[in-house]
Amino acid sequence: MAHADIFNAIYTNKVWGNGSGEGSAEELTRDYRKFLHNFLRANHIRSVVDLGCGDWQFSRHMDWSGIEYCGIDVSSVVLETTRNFSAPNIRFQEMNGIEGELPSADLLICKDVVQHWSNTDILQLFPKLPRFRLALITNAFHPAITENQDIVTGDFRPLNLLAKPFDIKGSYIYCFMAGEPKGVFLWSRGD
DSSP: OOHHHHHHHHHHTTTTSSTTOGGGOTTTSHHHHHHHHHHHHHTTOOEEEEETOTTOTTGGGSOOTTOEEEEEESOHHHHHHHGGGOBTTEEEEEOOTTTSOOOOEEEEEEESOGGGSOHHHHHHHGGGGGGEEEEEEEEEBOTTOSBOOOOOTTSOOOBOTTSBTTOOSOEEEEEEESSSEEEEEEEEOOO
């Protein structure tokens, strides 16, 4: 089944409850939003691609001034309402981030997305990372995982991007609670 069909069904049938789920709720993302705000400023981020932007439950509470923001989601259903937040520096695009050509930016944000992808899909994302100076990949996280379980795209499991089969270069730089333990993984192009 195509990613668009999978995630359109999830949003249409409210599988995650309200919109993008409790992990995107304003009250549960307060600490993450503070971390992200500080990260954007400290790293002089002027452009962001947000892969899997979802319903913008928490993103609408971010200060995106001075930043060109492009939210990308595979679900036309969720983008119907998310597009209401468009502004001169904020745009949204319907695209499968695995198959499509992602726009370049200073920073890729990918929050609560890869935990719903198969291992094969996640591995297809990594070659796209050099389009960005930095990438923050946030997911349900358990550091004790030594080998990541595989799933069918659309399901869920916690991840450790430092473990097999990923073993990606980078590190978890921030952990927080949002209904469950979350880890923010930093990848850097290193130029």
